[in-house]
Amino acid sequence: MFALIGRKRGRSLPRGVPGAADAETGRVLPRPLRRVVRFAVSLAVGRVHIPRHTGPIAALSFFAATGFYGMSLGGHSQNFAQTTTTAAGFAIDDVKVSGARETSEIDILEQLGLDGTTSLVALDVAEARERLAKLPWVEQVSVRKVYPGTIEIVLKERTAFAIWQHGDDLSLIEKNGSVIAPLRDNKFSNLPLFVGRDAETAAADFDRQFDAWPQIKARVKAYVRVAGRRWDLRLDNGIVVKLPETNIARAMQMLSTLDAEQGLLERDIASVDLRLEDRTTIQLTEGAAARRKVVLEQRTKELKKVTDRS
Incomplete structure (x- = not known):
């Protein structure tokens, strides 16, 4: 065994080959370079057999790699991948959508840019979601x-x-006040209408306060924000109810009582002012005011006749 080891250690590279002198002087090449040198020596003396067509194949591989690199730099690699994978049978031919009530499939296809030749392999899922x-x-x-x-x-x-x-624009909003989209048709006409600056952000909290008065709430056609501080209610018969900035519950209770006992909201009035706690002011419509004026004048004449007789 020692003789074999000694022969292996004593083996040197042929003269004239790089690294041979180092072997004779006892110096050895670094391990990573040994195989490289041995392969070079074998190639030089004809020990390594190179298959036919290796040169053309290597050249084609080099040019292909160069082409791919160039397409990558020029931003055409995606188009190339899409074309080749589409031709291989991976064209997108079916889009299944679920959960879309208001979003049309046409908008989805346009957003994704699908044109019938788009490759499923080349589709970037993250970009599609975005x-x-x-x-x-x-x-x-x-x-x-x-x-x-x-x-x-x-x-x-x-x-x-x-x-x-x-202003003149109508938009659909979420409960948090975020605008969804412009109102395009009457599909959402049953939703409450909030009017004015800052009305969208205060809408949900204000709407919840009317749950205790469902009969009046059902008659409200619009909630109008006034100066960003208080609200007016526009009812279905045109009456305007002016609410205070604070203690809305008191004002609504007063309105509910007047309507239940005297049928206030069925009368020919223009507005009910509940902004002051110690009084309720009622404004008549122009027609009602004119009729009231006639009645008062007639009553005044009758009182004058009675006074003259006595």
Whole structure:
């Protein structure tokens, strides 16, 4: 065994080969370079067999790598991948959408940029989610690939709480006051209408205060924010109820009592002013005021006749 080891250690590289002199002087090449030197020596003396067509294949590989690198720098690698994978049968031919009540599938397809030749392999799921999240009604969205050519999209949409009128514009809002989208049709006409600056942010809290008076709440057509401090109620018959800044419960209780005992809200009046705690002011309509004036004048004449007779 010692003889074998001695022969292995004593083996030196042929003369004229790099590293041979080092072996003779007892110095050894670093381990990472030994195989490189041995391969170079074997290649030089013809010990290594190179298969045919290795040169053309290597050249083609080099040019292909160069081409891919160039496409990557030029931003065309995505187009190339899409074209090749589409041709291989991975074109998106089905989009399954669930949870979309207000979001149309046309908007979804346009947002994703699908044109019938889009490759499922080349589709960036994260980018698709980001694009769909920009749609007005979308609160949450998930996108999943189902090979060979299907996309599954699950939406969670926002909930419309009320309509907000600001100037001449009408918008749908959530409970927190966030604007969802402009109002386009009468589909949401049953929602309460809040009018004025800052009305959208205070709408939900103010609306909850009317749950104790459902009969009056059912008759409110618009909640109008006044100077960002208080509210007016516009009822279905045109009457305006002016509420105070604070202690709205007291004012609503007063209004409810007057309506129950005297049918106040069924009379020919223009407004009810509840802003002051010690009094309630009622304004008649123009027609009612004119009729009242006639009645008062007639009563005054009758009283004068009675006075003259006596």
